[in-house]
Amino acid sequence: MKHWIEDIAKAGDLLQVSRKVDPRHELAAVVKAIQKDGEKAVRFARVAGSQMPVVSNLYGSHKRLCDLIQAPEDGFCKTWTDLTANAARDWRDCVEIIDRPQGLTHGKMSDLPQITYHGKDAGPYVTSAIYISKEPDSGVPNLSFHRSMMVSDDELRIRLGSSHDMARFQAKAEGRDEPLEAALLIGVAPEIFLSACSSPPYNVSELGLAVGITGQAVRMYPARHIDMLIPETTQIVVEGRIIPNVRRPEGPFGEFMGNYVPVGDNHVFEVLDVYWQPDAIFHALLCGSPEDLRPLEAVTAARIYKHITSVVPGVLDVSCRPNVMITIIRIDKQYEGHGQHVLLAALGSHLDYNKVCIVVDKDVDIYDLDDVMWAYLTRGRADTRAQVLRDIPGFYRDPQKDHWGRLIIDATMPWGREEEFQRKTIPGEESIDLAAYLDGT
Known part of the structure; x- marks a missing residue:
């Protein structure tokens, strides 16, 4: 993700906030104001209660998504379809397993920025995290987004949603009275993030999509407490497991459609370890904002394009x-x-x-x-x-x-x-340089 942030900064699309901001509502309010004003990303240098800087709106621009896969602005669908044509390949061919990196810092959930986004949210949420889990029988890894309410250093509460593969994994594990191991990946490489927004068939890993984007295997290392592989460049990792046959209240939360999802009895995630890279950056995603919608819209449009063109x-x-x-x-x-x-x-x-x-x-x-x-x-x-x-x-x-x-x-x-x-046009209108005509510009 750091290379992606550097690219955004070089393009002049990264705003900086140096003053300390309150993670309860103020940070989200600033992000929303920036998104109303344009498509630039933002980095918060100081967030009260945490030593980590926070970035947001990295993916809130359709142009940046097109740049990521080297597509013209009106060609995301075709380019994405071509790049990911071989996504169903064996996931093991998509991975290069490496040793666990040195210099990781171990801490707890309360060390992370405790961001509360909306007025009626039940508390701080992790919104940008990608859960990596495995199909209990085949072992195929899956990437998916699930909102995660921070309850304590030891517990998160998550809504899996019945349509997600991870919900099917959890149901299968729970039927055996077993926990489902998983890890939250916060601040991932952009190809991982975009791939996680897609919906490949069951038992097809999103890692194949990521390889299609970069043309290179995903470098991954073994987790410490669970049988899982972690993408090397992930900024922050939360290892744990979903407890079987346990549901506890989660919510309300301001979801992507613009309203609050009420309190519901949802799954419980037991936190086993939290660690991060040196100088880690926390990615905060305002649900329902352009950063939430643009990637989902793009990969959904590509899926529809693939079907219609066939x-x-x-x-x-x-x-x-x-x-x-x-x-x-x-x-x-x-x-x-x-x-x-x-x-x-x-x-x-x-x-x-x-x-x-x-x-x-x-x-x-x-x-x-x-x-x-x-x-x-x-x-x-x-x-x-x-x-x-x-x-x-x-x-x-x-x-x-x-x-x-x-x-x-x-x-x-x-x-x-x-x-x-036929549309009316004015000859020469596309080549007009207003600065050459207007006084004082």
Whole structure:
């Protein structure tokens, strides 16, 4: 992660906060203000109660994510699909096992920044940590995100979520009355972070995706108290295990959809060891912020892109912005009904998230919702090009059915009438340098 921070700083995209900040609400408020103002990352040099500096918004820029995988800004989906085509390889071919690094500092959970993000949060949370665990039978390692409430130096409480592989691992271990060993990885290399945002098939490790990004094996060393391998450059590691048949209250917490998840009886993680690298940096992630959404949107869009392009021709790009529950597809329209075929393919690609699907022509900026809605409003009828599909299930855990139903919109031009809808342009507008025209600039 330190190399990633250095790259961001060299690009002029890292802000510095030198004054001491309170980890209870103040730090999160500053992060949110910075995100409202732009896409720059931020480093807090002094956080009350901890010796560690804190960074945030490292992944809050779509451009930085594209730079990470060397993709053009409108080509993340294709580049990601190509890079990760061999993700299903044997995970052991993706790893280089090394000796445990020297100079690690051992401490306790209370040595880490105790960040409370939202007004009703039950307490400090670790939000950026990636849990690494293993399938109990095959031993395939898995990377996944789970919010972790700090209760004491010995205990975290986590929500696994029924759709995650680690939840299936834990259920299998618990059925044998065994704990599930796992480690929290805080401050990982960017290829690890981005890979953990994806959802490969069960028994396919995200480590294969990370290798696809860098072209190099992931250097990992054995953990101290659990049978697990740890990525070498991880800043902070928390080793432990999920206790079987024990649930305790966790929450409330301000989750990624913008509201609070209420108190629930969730899993208990027993902390066995906490250690960190020299001059470790703590990564804090504001849930529901651009840093939370941009990586999830990007890898979700790539998954949808991969599915659609295998079914329908002419698909150029997919965006899931400004929220992962919307899917916007840009196509080179080739026949009447092409847009409808694309929408049908999109609906079948990722039913958890495709709450709204919109297809547009190749001249529309799918990363600008204003441009997308302009196309819908100006290129045909509002009624016949939109359709509500009722009672289609949404999220796995949605007892109130708040995320059921789907809206699909064909915002492409009417077939055969493209000349009527050609965008107006001003010759030379793209080459204008305003500084050469405006006085005093």
